[in-house]
Amino acid sequence: MSFDIPDDRRYLESHEWALETDDGTVRVGISDFAQDELGDVVFVELPDDGDDLQQETEFGVIESIKAVSDLYAPVGGEVVAVNDDLFNAPELVNDDPFGDGWMLEIDPADTDELETLLSADEYEAQVA
């Protein structure tokens, strides 16, 4: 099975993606591969606006009918937006993991951290 891995963003080994937006924040979600492995997502627990995150530390929890997994922050910084739609419609993570299924926007403390993440090619090699 092949998975969508857009090359406009970077990835963590733990399957989160990070996309730099026009206003300088970093949007975060999980990959197509991750949502497929998890199966139907039934609950997403996210931090609050204003919470401070460190790179590669837990920012939330995702629960599917098969498993409960921690979510890890691709970059550190302050949470400036949370996708509230996921609380009522967690299936967005399955339906559109790279779009409407986004989870957070982070104001990155150190944009160099983005460079430490996997490129789309490197991530593809990992999940292949």
Add this chain to the structure above:
Amino acid sequence: MSDDHTTSDPTTDASQVRYDQARYVNDGQYEPLLSEKDQTSVDISSDNNDDGDGDSNSPLPDDLTRDELELPGLSEPELARHYTRLSQMIYGIDSGPYPLGSCTMKYNPKFTEDVAALPSAAVHPDRSAESIQGTLELLYRLQDYLGRIGGMDAVTLQPPAGAAGEFVGIRVAAAYHEHNGEGHRDEVIIPESAHGTNFATAALGGYDVVSLPSDEDGRVDLEALEAALSENTAALMLTNPNTLGLFERDIEEIADMVHDVGGLLYYDGANLNALLGRARPGDMGFDVMHYNVHKTFATPHGGGGPGAGPVGVVGELESFLPAPRVREADTETNAGADSEKPTYELFDPDHTIGKVHGFQGNWLVLVKAFAYIARLGDEGLTDASAKAVLNANYLASQIEYDVPYGPFHHEFVASAGDQDAADVAKRMLDYGVHPPTTKWPEIVPEALMTEPTEIESKDTLDRLAAAFNAVAEESDGVLEDAPERTTARRIDQTSAARNPRLSWHELAEEDT
């Protein structure tokens, strides 16, 4: 049963269909709710205060009282049939084999219910120790039985469930370390293949969890263990035989390694059924253990009411156990009493972690466990573990699915191979048997974790094997459509989790 069914219909092999489920589907509806069968409105307002706004004599606010109640008005046979039909729609250990792995599901002999129902078992928990000597003696003897079965020096009966027992065991270990000035120990090591409760227990107990990979043959990887152990290790939690049914052959070396760094060894009693009368965790070097009396000693299982998860410890940890415990009164207290017969009293251990449940725990569950152990005795318990292991090995030898790890004891983990284990489980329901635990432990792909227990006859095991083997031959399409013959078909787990209906009111609202 007719012969002209399609090949996907399990009735074509009638020998395999013994435990048909009742079905009372009427226009797509299952057994109606009692309130749907009959709604009789009962006026409950008091005569002189009928202001339509509740009973003004009530101390409760008006908006919390009612003038009218809708109560079902049904005859006794209507009520009895309602519950009988519901009971026929489910599948339990009283219906047929129930080979869920790692959570020993065995038949509860009904005599234990009789014992628990004896008038003398109904004891008010606030009665004085002098007036309930028989009750205390039973608790004392059960502490002693469990201690001897597990090779432990002291036992508390208070924890109300297996997971509660785990939590108590870890709190006792923490109190021990704290008492010895070793409160800095903040890690608990747990094999990846362990029960989920172990991880939860360690986390709830305030510890960081260090996850331990399995080695190639499915056991504890000693090198990985060596690397994980440190002066911060509070405990290693182990199940033996482990969740693959494999005996940890290196257990003595493991115990030495853990003790060398000052850690404690915790035994998860979930698989004690395999060891009864043959090996004891205490002799292997374990320091703390919990007993799942609902697994090993045939008390009611989940949903069957209150449970019990006694905890045993070695002598060094005894003074930290929950309070109160039961002991024989010393001879001075005994002066004047019948010198032949010991008396019993409650006491608080010196460094107790406190109470973990009301009074002595769930007393009537403990009565059932005591009755079971006393009835089977040494020989009976030893025979139970022999037959549990024999039955698992016989069943595994009769099924076509691959069993990658062995030699196993009371349970085995088969692999459904190219089939989806969850679909296999659903299809087995069509053959009138309960399926095994599926998709866990993850070390085996598409796991079918199977534990027949000692209670099943060869005939039953053969029927179980026939169900496994029939499903093994079937196509994905048939499996995906299963179950076809149960009262409820495939449950939509996703919708159930995303849009839970937590009250029958919501069901009634949707129907209208």
